[in-house]
Amino acid sequence: MKQKLPLLIVLVLGIFFTIQFFVPSRASEVTYQTTLQWWLVMSSFAMVLALGSLINHHALKIKRRKEGWWNSWVTLAGIAVMGGLGILGGPSFRMGWANDAYTRLFLFVQAPMDSAMFAILAFYMASASYRAFRARSREATVLLVSGFVVMLGIIPFGAMLWHRIPDIAEWVMMVPNMASKRGILFGIGLGATATALKIILGIERSWLGGGGK
Amino acid sequence: MKFLIALSKIDRRVVYLLLALAVVVPMIVSFNVRFHVDRSTRDLFEAVDRIPPGGQPLMLVFDYDPQIMPELDPMATAILRHCFARGIRVVGVTTGAQGAALGERAMARAAAEHGKRIGEDYCYFGYKLFLSMIYFGENARRALPVDHYGRPFDSLPMMRGIRNYDDIPLVIDLAGSSILNSWIVYMGARYHVRLGAGVTAVMAPDFYQFLQTGQLAGQLSGMKGAAEYEQLVVERGYAPAKGLASRAMNAISASHLLLIALIVMGNVGYFAARRAKPKNPQGGA
Structure with missing residues (x-):
């Protein structure tokens, strides 16, 4: 029963909503609207579950003194401070100072840290492209030349060099690049459809947990 | 020959230093460069420009976080300046929790510049679940019952008459993740x-197919897209001067030129080293 019930729900709802998309009747619309409201409620529960799971994971890490356990304190403190300020400054309590503190912490602490972390990537990419971008073979040379054209096409200097470079760069991106992308996308689309069908029909059961057994 | 070979062995710390200079110097020493405007940017600009002033609002979705804020924030600013200067109303929302404060800041700044009033010229609903935005297609009032500041939907004058997406002429999703795919599929x-x-810029090629099929009215790609949009806004007289994206684009141009130079030097060194390598007459390894 523990396995059969979720499989039955997926089978019935999977088939129903596949058909519902193509049936523009009033009854089908009302069912869809009601289901959307259920999903909204369930999503809120999922958020609570995720928060509980995160706290539990870090609390256990601290308790068992696992490697890097002190970092878990930072995570828990972050959750407590930002969560607390967010609740106090939110629509329920409307404490102005809490909302102000929350916004300041986010904009002046978290945002610069996140941006800095991401910006560091540019240095690694510069170093990596300098070392790896070599015309070692015919294929590598094609990649190199197209990369050059696209890079020059993006910057104003490319148009200064020759006014057609941005157009050529756009052509590279829109024609050969898209041709290969479309092939990949078709593959992904077919794969996703096959996987969805396998899940709806109960052939693929790994989502139930226990490695599909 | 030794000099040429050395070109492929530049220390990585030197590369880092050169890149830092290429980014920082153009941000300080500003110079005005005209950009070639891509068709996708022009299409988006025209789509916004066709919205009648004071009528149905444009929806701007701030689906980005601080990591990619430097690329997407200038887009938001440029679009908001365009809308407010033209008198187009804007509804702001985000489906990512981290985008809430970023969207609020961008909207408040642009609104203050143009003397726009919240509730009448623009509304900000903050963070909403993506499912809420799907539900907006059925019932706007129930999907977004209160705005970011706790004001009921019905108390916002510009939201009167907004039933669902039929009353929103254009939705622009500023996205830093695959959430844009979901907007295309669902909405x-x-x-x-x-x-x-x-x-x-990294994500842009993933969405070109939707431009070709017409599922996207237009697209801004990275800092370049933002700079191009700023240029169009200035050219059409909606703003007196370009913004941050154009200045940042100078830094991106300089860093791209540096990268091109480094790659050329690396290849020169690589071929010089290959030529200098003694050939084995037996042809063995």
């Missing part, structure tokens, strides 16, 4: 929402 396919997009 585009089910509710026939007219969508535009602003994405990071």
Whole structure:
């Protein structure tokens, strides 16, 4: 029963909503609207579950003194401070100072840290492209030349060099690049459809947990 | 020959230093460069420009976080300046929790510049679940019952008469993740929402196919897209001067030129080293 019930729900709802998309009747619309409201409620529960799971994971890490356990304190403190300020400054309590503190912490602490972390990537990419971008073979040379054209096409200097470079760069991106992308996308689309069908029909059961057994 | 070979062995710390200079110097020493405007940027600009002033609002979705804020924030600013200067109303929302404060800041700044009033010229609903935005297609009032500041939907004068996506002429999703795919699949396919997009330069090629099929009305690609939009806003007289993206684009141009130079030097060194390598007459390894 523990396995059969979720499989039955997926089978019935999977088939129903596949058909519902193509049936523009009033009854089908009302069912869809009601289901959307259920999903909204369930999503809120999922958020609570995720928060509980995160706290539990870090609390256990601290308790068992696992490697890097002190970092878990930072995570828990972050959750407590930002969560607390967010609740106090939110629509329920409307404490102005809490909302102000929350916004300041986010904009002046978290945002610069996140941006800095991401910006560091540019240095690694510069170093990596300098070392790896070599015309070692015919294929590598094609990649190199197209990369050059696209890079020059993006910057104003490319148009200064020759006014057609941005157009050529756009052509590279829109024609050969898209041709290969479309092939990949078709593959992904077919794969996703096959996987969805396998899940709806109960052939693929790994989502139930226990490695599909 | 030794010098040429040395070109492929530049220390990585030197590369880092050169890149830092290429980024920082153009941000300080500003110079005005005209950009070639891509068709996708022009299409998005025209789609916004066609919205009648004071009528149905444009929806701007701030689906980005601080990591990619440098690329997408200038897009938001440029679009908001365009809208407010033209008198187009704007509804702001985000489906990512981290985008809430970023969207609020961008909207408040642009509104203050143009003397726009919240509730009448623009509304900000903050963070909403993506499912809420799907539900907006069925019932706007129930999907967004209160705005970011706790004011009920019905108390916002500009939201009167907004039933669902049928009353939103254009939705622009500024996305730093695959959430844009979901907007195209759910809002585009089910509710026939007219969508535009602003994405990071890395993500841009993933959405070109939707431009070709017309599922996206236009797209801004990375900092370049933002700079191009700023240029169009200035050219049409909606703003007196370009913004941050154009200055940042100078830094991006300089860093791209540095990268091209480094790659050329690396290859020169690589071929010099290959030529200098003694050939084995037996042809063995």
